[in-house]
Amino acid sequence: xxxxxxxxxxxxxxxxxxxxxxxxxxxxxxxxxxxxxxxxxxxxxxxxxxxxxxxxxxxxxxxxxxxxxxxxxxxxxxxxxxxxxxxxxxxxxxxxxxxxxxxxxxxxxxxxxxxxxxxxxxxxxxxxxxxxxxxxxxxxxxxxxxxxxxxxxxxxxxxxxxxxxxxxxxxxxxxxxxxxxxxxxxxxxxxxxxxxxxxxxxxxxxxxxxxxxxxxxxxxxxxxxxxxxxxxxxxxxxxxxxxxxxxxxxxxxxxxxxxxxxxxxxxxxxxxxxxxxxxxxxxxxxxxxxxxxxxxxxxxxxxxxxxxxxxxxxxxxxxxxxxxxxxxxxxxxxxxxxxxxxxxxxxxxxxxxxxxxxxxxxxxxxxxxxxxxxxxxxxxxxxxxxxxxxxxxxxxxxxxxxxxxxxxxxxxxxxxxxxxxxxxxxxxxxxxxxxxxxxxxxxxxxx
Amino acid sequence: xxxxxxxxxxxxxxxxxxxxxxxxxxxxxxxxxxxxxxxxxxxxxxxxxxxxxxxxxxxxxxxxxxxxxxxxxxxxxxxxxxxxxxxxxxxxxxxxxxxxxxxxxxxxxxxxxxxxxxxxxxxxxxxxxxxxxxxxxxxxxxxxxxxxxxxxxxxxxxxxxxxxxxxxxxxxxxxxxxxxxxxxxxxxxxxxxxxxxxxxxxxxxxxxxxxxxxxxxxxxxxxxxxxxxxxxxxxxxxxxxxxxxxxxxxxxxxxxxxxxxxxxxxxxxxxxxxxxxxxxxxxxxxxxxxxxxxxxxxxxxxxxxxxxxxxxxxxxxxxxxxxxxxxxxxxxxxxxxxxxxxxxxxxxxxxxxxxxxxxxxxxxxxxxxxxxxxxxxxxxxxxxxxxxxxxxxxxxxxxxxxxxxxxxxxxxxxxxxxxxxxxxxxxxxxxxxxxxxxxxxxxxxxxxxxxxxxxxxxxxx
Numbered sequence: 073x074x075x076x077x078x079x080x081x082x083x084x085x086x087x088x089x090x091x092x093x094x095x096x097x098x099x100x101x102x103x104x105x106x107x108x109x110x111x112x113x114x115x116x117x118x119x120x121x122x123x124x125x126x127x128x129x130x131x132x133x134x135x136x137x138x139x140x141x142x143x144x145x146x147x148x149x150x151x152x153x154x155x156x157x158x159x160x161x162x163x164x165x166x167x168x169x170x171x172x173x174x175x176x177x178x179x180x181x182x183x184x185x186x187x188x189x190x191x192x193x194x195x196x197x198x199x200x201x202x203x204x205x206x207x208x209x210x211x212x213x214x215x216x217x218x219x220x221x222x223x224x225x226x227x228x229x230x231x232x233x234x235x236x237x238x239x240x241x242x243x244x245x246x247x248x249x250x251x252x253x254x255x256x257x258x259x260x261x262x263x264x265x266x267x268x269x270x271x272x273x274x275x276x277x278x279x280x281x282x283x284x285x286x287x288x289x290x291x292x293x294x295x296x297x298x299x300x301x302x303x304x305x306x307x308x309x310x311x312x313x314x315x316x317x318x319x320x321x322x323x324x325x326x327x328x329x330x331x332x333x334x335x336x337x338x339x340x341x342x343x344x345x346x347x348x349x350x351x352x353x354x355x356x357x358x359x360x361x362x363x364x365x366x367x368x369x370x371x372x373x374x375x376x377x378x379x380x381x382x383x384x385x386x387x388x389x390x391x392x393x394x395x396x397x398x399x400x401x402x403x404x405x406x407x408x409x410x411x412x413x414x415x416x417x418x419x420x421x422x423x424x425x426x427x428x429x430x431x432x433x434x435x436x437x438x439x440x441x442x443x444x445x446x447x448x449x450x451x452x453x454x455x456x457x458x459x460x461x462x463x464x465x466x467x468x469x470x471x472x473x474x475x476x477x478x479x480x481x482x483x484x485x486x487x488x489x490x491x492x493x494x495x496x497x498x499x500x501x502x503x504x505x506x507x508x509x510x511x512x513x514x515x516x517x518x519x
Numbered sequence: 520x521x522x523x524x525x526x527x528x529x530x531x532x533x534x535x536x537x538x539x540x541x542x543x544x545x546x547x548x549x550x551x552x553x554x555x556x557x558x559x560x561x562x563x564x565x566x567x568x569x570x571x572x573x574x575x576x577x578x579x580x581x582x583x584x585x586x587x588x589x590x591x592x593x594x595x596x597x598x599x600x601x602x603x604x605x606x607x608x609x610x611x612x613x614x615x616x617x618x619x620x621x622x623x624x625x626x627x628x629x630x631x632x633x634x635x636x637x638x639x640x641x642x643x644x645x646x647x648x649x650x651x652x653x654x655x656x657x658x659x660x661x662x663x664x665x666x667x668x669x670x671x672x673x674x675x676x677x678x679x680x681x682x683x684x685x686x687x688x689x690x691x692x693x694x695x696x697x698x699x700x701x702x703x704x705x706x707x708x709x710x711x712x713x714x715x716x717x718x719x720x721x722x723x724x725x726x727x728x729x730x731x732x733x734x735x736x737x738x739x740x741x742x743x744x745x746x747x748x749x750x751x752x753x754x755x756x757x758x759x760x761x762x763x764x765x766x767x768x769x770x771x772x773x774x775x776x777x778x779x780x781x782x783x784x785x786x787x788x789x790x791x792x793x794x795x796x797x798x799x800x801x802x803x804x805x806x807x808x809x810x811x812x813x814x815x816x817x818x819x820x821x822x823x824x825x826x827x828x829x830x831x832x833x834x835x836x837x838x839x840x841x842x843x844x845x846x847x848x849x850x851x852x853x854x855x856x857x858x859x860x861x862x863x864x865x866x867x868x869x870x871x872x873x874x875x876x877x878x879x880x881x882x883x884x885x886x887x888x889x890x891x892x893x894x895x896x897x898x899x900x901x902x903x904x905x906x907x908x909x910x911x912x913x914x915x916x917x918x919x920x921x922x923x924x925x926x927x928x929x930x931x932x933x934x935x936x937x938x939x940x941x942x943x944x945x946x947x948x949x950x951x952x953x954x955x956x957x958x959x960x961x962x963x964x965x966x967x968x969x970x971x972x973x974x975x976x977x978x979x980x
Contacts, residue, residue: 080560114624117561118887118890118891119887120891122889159810162810162811163877164879165879166809166810166877166880167877167880167884167885168880169880169881169882169883169884169885169887169888170884170885170888171808171885171888186888187884187888188884188887188888214822215819215820215821215822216822217822217824218821218822218823219818219822219824220825221847222777222822222823222824222825222845222846222847225776225777225825225845225847226777226825226826226845229775229776229777230675230775230776230777230779230845254654285736301847324826334673334774335671335673335674335774335775336673337666337669337670338666338669338670339674346925371606371610372594372606372610373595373602373603373606374603374606374607374610374611382659383603389659389662389663389666390663390666404764410666412662413662443607443610443611444610446611446613447610447613449613450613450614450615450632451634452629453562453563453564454564454615456562457562457564457566457892457893457894458894
């Protein structure tokens with residue numbers, strides 16, 4: 073029944089519980105003189121190629137009061153430049169039969185095209201051009217602001233699950249900018265100015281703040297030659313520094329949120345704990361947490377929470393655990409419980425806490441751990457079918473401060489994590505004072 | 520042993536514009552089951568897709584939602600394995616199965632490693648042929664579906680889709696949500712689910728696409744093992760519905776800052792000789808991936824929405840053109856007027872050489888990018904057979920597109936797009952669309968209709 077989950081709950085999950093792994097594609101890394109990092113992932117099965125340019129800047133790098141600027145700039149990057157008229161970029165990509173898109177996360181901003189391999193040079197020229205040459209009319213800025221506000225409406229304001237998720241992040245982080253929604257707070261999006269946009273663009277869009285990932289039908293030295301030709305002339309920005317953001321103070325008080333919204337058809341409980349992330353040279357804790365999420369919620373009917381809350385106790389109709397370890401700073405470990413019909417929120421939350429206590433007492437079942445590790449091994453093979461998926465995973469890791477070596481050893485670390493390490497990680501994780509618990513209700517509390 | 524060998528027809532297809540061929544083989548098993556195969560031994564796994572013709576369309580009114588219910592139970596225990604044991608077995612061989620119900624099919628997608636091929640296929644066979652329907656698992660899935668139904672009833676997107684289908688197709692099965700309704704879901708018994716399975720999963724109704732690390736001979740044997748025990752005769756789909764929806768606007772009041780808008784009119788069938796031309800026409804009108812007229816005018820020029828797209832919908836007995844967008848309540852009227860205007864322009868004035876030539880180069884260049892892995896290829900092969908396309912289609916498709924002229928596309932635009940018949944369903948609190956002003960001011964169709972329909976989502980207590 074893994075295909076069935078609730079829409080409202082799904083929107084909270086940033087990533088499924090199963091951990092990602094390294095595939096056996098050939099990877100080569102280079103660095104241009106101007107600081108641009110280049111990774112080439114060779115896959116000759118199909119004559120296609122993808123280019124993704126990742127900037128090491130995301131929503132968590134926005135100046136105070138300017139939430140949404142990273143994402144807004146991403147939208148505006150599709151307007152004109154000093155060399156090319158508005159619309160030329162997308163028109164050219166499409167004339168060559170290519171597809172393109174862009175994305176903004178808490179830690180990075182990325183631009184991607186997929187196209188027949190012989191057109192790589194053209195899309196490199198266009199991508200390199202818009203790193204420094206963006207031109208915006210006032211009309212561009214205002215029209216796109218409306219689009220962004222509509223996007224916020226669509227993703228968040230019309231979706232009570234997303235609204236609660238936004239409130240949860242704001243509550244989980246006491247000091248770190250991960251508390252800010254990626255799309256931005258509406259009142260701040262409305263005020264972002266031309267100066268804000270160009271300050272942000274000029275500060276962060278530079279070759280020494282970017283990672284270029286080329287994946288598909290090309291030899292590494294050929295990709296390097298083209299990258300040198302098109303990205304090589306770009307000037308580095310000497311002011312780019314390692315990102316140091318405000319960090320969290322000690323968490324001393326458990327946080328609780330209750331949100332009531334008539335659009336919430338099925339009440340549910342969601343909890344997030346502040347959790348360690350993958351760090352260069354130190355990924356064992358994150359690997360343990362990845363496996364913990366898989367044990368608690370990512371093993372179908374045999375997931376620990378499913379067994380305790382759904383099979384043994386009939387407390388819930390759906391439960392899940394999720395964790396996303398690829399992150400610059402400490403991230404979140406999430407749990408979701410949807411109470412069964414006659415079960416109150418209070419009862420369901422107590423049952424969740426009892427189940428977690430029991431897990432800490434009984435520990436990890438070896439057979440289950442081995443089964444999950446086997447799934448990771450298989451995912452490794454299945455992932456080779458999609459070089460784009462490999463490219464995305466590598467780009468995400470590098471733009472979060474990890475190295476290619478970290479990416480390379482990650483699957484081995486996952487395989488080598490022990491039951492004892494997972495239990496240790498769980499003990500440090502499940503501290504009420506570093507958690508936030510949200511109740512999503514459709515009427516006043518009936519606990 | 521000769522009789523055990525599968526018969527194989529080998530066709531070498533070259534994709535225009537790219538230097539690589541896609542060899543689609545038609546494989547017939549010793550038992551007479553046919554599949555299309557693309558062999559690729561570079562990664563040690565196989566992707567398999569089976570589309571079983573039938574799906575929600577073969578439900579009667581009282582059993583609505585049964586195909587959806589059934590699709591949730593295939594991995595909830597089969598043969599000697601209860602749900603927990605079954606999923607342990609699946610994970611022990613690292614196989615991945617998914618089961619989905621659609622309007623006219625139930626689709627099975629599987630990925631399995633070469634080293635565990637036999638074990639994986641046996642597990643999949645059990646799921647398809649011997650699901651257990653253990654009472655506690657049926658209850659569990661039933662409760663999840665009831666929660667999903669409740670969720671859908673307060674989700675603007677679902678309300679809009681369900682409304683437009685109901686208005687267009689009425690009591691016909693195509694007018695009902697595939698998730699069913701509370702009464703039907705509560706009433707469903709294990710016996711009824713099993714009987715439905717026997718109607719819905721058949722050998723003749725199975726359209727099979729396979730890609731990956733398997734030879735034609737191995738595939739032939741696998742097909743017989745996997746499907747040989749199913750009933751032979753494919754279910755019959757119901758006759759065509761009357762398309763009942765005329766032009767106009769339907770507003771469903773819903774408390775939200777942004778309205779969701781779905782628009783729809785009748786279209787053409789997949790086997791219509793104009794279908795490919797209509798497909799190209801729709802790319803110009805509202806492609807989700809190309810800079811279509813709708814994208815340019817509604818999003819890029821006016822900033823009225825984050826995204827807008829239109830699609831050619833095809834059930835086997837009826838076609839339609841549909842699309843959707845979301846916009847702030849105060850912008851709904853403007854956005855609806857712009858969409859109607861674009862509809863009218865394309866119907867009346869057609870396309871010129873430059874615009875057609877741009878979309879052609881895009882479509883021809885983007886086509887090979889679809890074949891980007893075993894999973895996508897298996898899926899394309901299954902749907903080609905469902906659509907009754909020749910095995911040479913992949914080879915010829917770009918040439919057919921290249922040969923289209925502006926006159927062809929303009930003629931088909933004029934044939935299909937009927938601005939007066941375009942209906943908008945709006946879920947939200949759109950401004951300027953209340954009954955008093957709507958009749959005159961939203962002259963999208965010249966005969967603007969305002970309906971405030973009865974509650975579509977009944978929730979009997």
